[in-house]
Amino acid sequence: MANYIKHLILSLIVSNLVIANSYALDPNAMTEREEYIAGNAYHVLMHEMGHLVIDQLRLAILGQEEDAADNFATIALIDEDTEFADNALANTAHFWFVLSDSQSSDASTYFAEHDLDIQRAYRIVCHLVGVDAEAFDYLAKAAELAEDNYDTCGANFEQTADSWFSTLDAHKPEPGFENQVELIYQEPEPQFETALSILRESLIVEDAIAFINTYVALPNVITFRAASCGEANAFYDSSDISITMCYELINLYAEIFDET
């Protein structure tokens, strides 16, 4: 841990209102590659935020927690209702479709805490089609989702969104409330410099905090950390109420974009 702290370049207690956004990547000016990387990182960040909310608010989980966290991320991005957030969802589905090609089919895969990669991909597509079948028809067609499924997707999205938002209602903050968030960006090695700049300049962390501030009053200070972890991963740690986004995962998004 001491070695880790030595490499910190920024550690701040912030609210979303004091974060300067003058360096923000303009979604309209982002390259397709930057948008792919930032969009995937945004969804996984909100997925981990889902785990954090579940833990911090001691929410009951009826079903698998990983599904609930995926759904939290998807409804948060749909709620944002921007072109960037919509593309982030499409790009996340694409990422899971690509990974599904190489996922092994054995008992340990079926027994894992996550659903199959291809199920995670299809659930996002289904939720998008459920929200707006016309706007996301192109995505459904690309995923070969039959039009017969559209109504089911609509009902499924409605139930998922209603379940999450009604659960969060009990924890709704007073207007103007801001959760306390500590942001830690580990100084990147050269191969992770682009990852850090996309993470910071896309303002996805700030967007995630804005979502939380709108819907949830958390009982404790939370920490967001970007760091090199030795693996392509992102995770929530309940012991220090932190979300860690690994630079390796952001680089994996870049690799997948470049390869497909």
Ligand SMILES: [Zn+2]
């Ligand atoms: Zn998870």
